[in-house]
Amino acid sequence: MALIVNFIGSLRNFFEKGIITFNYENETSIKDLINLIININPRIKDIIISSQNNEFHLNSLILINGVEISVLNGLETKLSDKDEITFIPIIHGG
Numbered sequence: 001m002a003l004i005v006n007f008i009g010s011l012r013n014f015f016e017k018g019i020i021t022f023n024y025e026n027e028t029s030i031k032d033l034i035n036l037i038i039n040i041n042p043r044i045k046d047i048i049i050s051s052q053n054n055e056f057h058l059n060s061l062i063l064i065n066g067v068e069i070s071v072l073n074g075l076e077t078k079l080s081d082k083d084e085i086t087f088i089p090i091i092h093g094g
Contacts, residue, residue: 001025001081003033008088011060014044024079030062031075033085047089061088 001024012018022036038045050057062069063086069077079085 001028001079003028003079004082004084005033005037006084006086008086009091010089011044011047011087014041014047028079029075030064030069030077030079030085033079034075048087059090061090062086063088 003022003024005020005022007015007018007020022033034048037048046059048058048060050059058075064072064077064079065084066086069075
């Protein structure tokens with residue numbers, strides 16, 4: 001199963017290119033993919049998620065094939081072959 005992951009905006013700076021393809025042999029979820037990305041580059045963690053009491057809180061907008069994960073099954077959304085996952089940082093200001 002091939003997953004195409006796009007990093008938008010400042011997230012591109014954490015990888016050599018803005019698009020990475022990940023290959024999985026088994027079914028996986030968006031949460032599993034996030035854990036893999038963080039294992040590859042731990043500096044990206046605070047931009048994608050924050051964790052409190054072992055719970056994920058998203059700091060980025062995540063789209064699967066153009067659909068935001070909150071209207072799917074959130075972090076437990078299962079991914080399929082050739083899904084395109086896009087991470088967009090949320091910029092906070094005051």
